[in-house]
Amino acid sequence: MMRDEDVDALLRSRRYEDAFGLILDRYQERVFRLAFSILKEAGRAEEVTQDIFLKLWQALPIYDGRAALSTWLYTIARNRCFSTFRKESMRMTAPLEGPAEPCREETVSQHAEIKQLLERLPKVQREVITLFYFQDESIQDVAQMLDLPENTVKSHLHRARLALAEMMRN
Amino acid sequence: MDCQNAKEKLLESFESALSDDVKGQLENHLTTCPTCERFGELLNQIHAQLKEAITAPRLSPGFRAALQARIDRQPRGLWTHWLPDVAYLAGSGAAILCCVFLLPFPASSVLWIGALIATTGYSFQTLLLSSVEEV
Numbered sequence: 001m002m003r004d005e006d007v008d009a010l011l012r013s014r015r016y017e018d019a020f021g022l023i024l025d026r027y028q029e030r031v032f033r034l035a036f037s038i039l040k041e042a043g044r045a046e047e048v049t050q051d052i053f054l055k056l057w058q059a060l061p062i063y064d065g066r067a068a069l070s071t072w073l074y075t076i077a078r079n080r081c082f083s084t085f086r087k088e089s090m091r092m093t094a095p096l097e098g099p100a101e102p103c104r105e106e107t108v109s110q111h112a113e114i115k116q117l118l119e120r121l122p123k124v125q126r127e128v129i130t131l132f133y134f135q136d137e138s139i140q141d142v143a144q145m146l147d148l149p150e151n152t153v154k155s156h157l158h159r160a161r162l163a164l165a166e167m168m169r170n
Numbered sequence: 171m172d173c174q175n176a177k178e179k180l181l182e183s184f185e186s187a188l189s190d191d192v193k194g195q196l197e198n199h200l201t202t203c204p205t206c207e208r209f210g211e212l213l214n215q216i217h218a219q220l221k222e223a224i225t226a227p228r229l230s231p232g233f234r235a236a237l238q239a240r241i242d243r244q245p246r247g248l249w250t251h252w253l254p255d256v257a258y259l260a261g262s263g264a265a266i267l268c269c270v271f272l273l274p275f276p277a278s279s280v281l282w283i284g285a286l287i288a289t290t291g292y293s294f295q296t297l298l299l300s301s302v303e304e305v
Contacts, residue, residue, distance in 0.1 A: 024237075028233065028234075029226075029228065032228075032229050032233075033226055033227065036227050042227050046229055046230060046233060049229065050236060050237050053237055054240055054241060057241055057244075058244070111223040114219040115223055130224055133220055133224035133225075133226075134226040134227075135226075137184075137185070139185055154185055157181075157184070158178075161213060161216060161217075162181070164216050165209065165213060165216060168212060168215075168216065169212070
C-alpha cells in the first residue's frame with residue numbers, strides 16, 4: 001500500500017516519474033469521483049481529471065511538502081472542477097450518471113426517484129452524500145476530498161438523510 | 171433513551187458502528203416507540219436506495235494512455251519554474267555592475283546597496299508569488 005511519505009521521498013530524490021506513477025495509482029479514481037460529483041458528467045469529469053493530473057505533473061518540481069500531498073492534490077482538483085463548473089454551468093443539468101447496468105423496472109424507478117430527491121438537496125449535502133457512497137462510506141475520504149472536518153461531513157450527512165426522509169414521507 | 175437520542179443514534183449508525191451498550195438501548199427504545207421504529211425503517215430504506223443508485227463511476231481504460239500522450243506533448247516545465255529567478259538574478263547582477271561603473275560613488279558601497287535592493291526585491295516577489303499561487 002502506497003503512502004504519501006513514499007511519494008515525498010521520491011520527490012526529494014527528484015524521481016518525478018516514479019512519484020507521479022504512485023500518485024496516479026492511489027488518487028486517479030478518487031480525483032475522478034470528486035470531479036464527477038461536481039460536474040456530474042463522466043466524459044467531462046475524465047477530461048478535467050486529465051487536466052488536474054497534467055497540472056500536478058507540471059507542478060511536482062515545486063511541491064515543497066508543506067501541505068499533505070492529498071490536501072494539495074484535492075485543492076488543485078476542487079479549484080479546477082469549480083472553475084469548469086462555473087464556465088459550463090449551462091451543462092450542469094445532466095442527472096447523476098453511473099455505469100450502465102441492466103436493472104429491473106422497479107429498481108430503475110427507485111433509482112430515478114432517489115436521484116430526483118438528491119437533486120433537491122443543497123449542493124454541499126448532495127456532494128457529501130454522493131462522495132460518501134462513491135468512497136465506500138468513508139467519512140475520512142470525503143473529509144479529505146472536500147477539505148472539511150469529519151464532524152462537518154457527518155453533520156451534512158445527517159441533514160441530508162433527514163431531508164430525504166422528510167421528502168419521502170411527503 | 172428518548173426519541174431525540176434515538177434519532178441521533180439511528181443517523182450515526184450509518185457512518186460508524188454503535189457500541190453494544192448504545193445498540194442495546196436503541197433496540198429497547200425501538201421496540202417501545204413505533205414512531206422511531208418507522209423512522210429507522212425509512213432511514214434503512216433510504217440508505218439501501220442510495221447505495222444502489224450511487225455507484226462509483228470508473229475511469230475509462232484509456233485514461234492513462236491519453237494522459238501520457240498529453241504529458242509527452244508538454245515540456246516538463248522545470249526550466250520555466252527556474253527561469254524567472256535566473257532572469258531576475260542575472261538582471262540584478264548586470265544592473266549593479268552598470269551602477270558600479272557609471273555612478274560616482276565607491277564601488278563597494280554601490281555593490282552593497284545594489285545587493286541589498288536586489289535581495290529585498292527577490293524576497294518580496296517570492297512572498298507575493300507564494301501568496302497568489304493557486305497550487
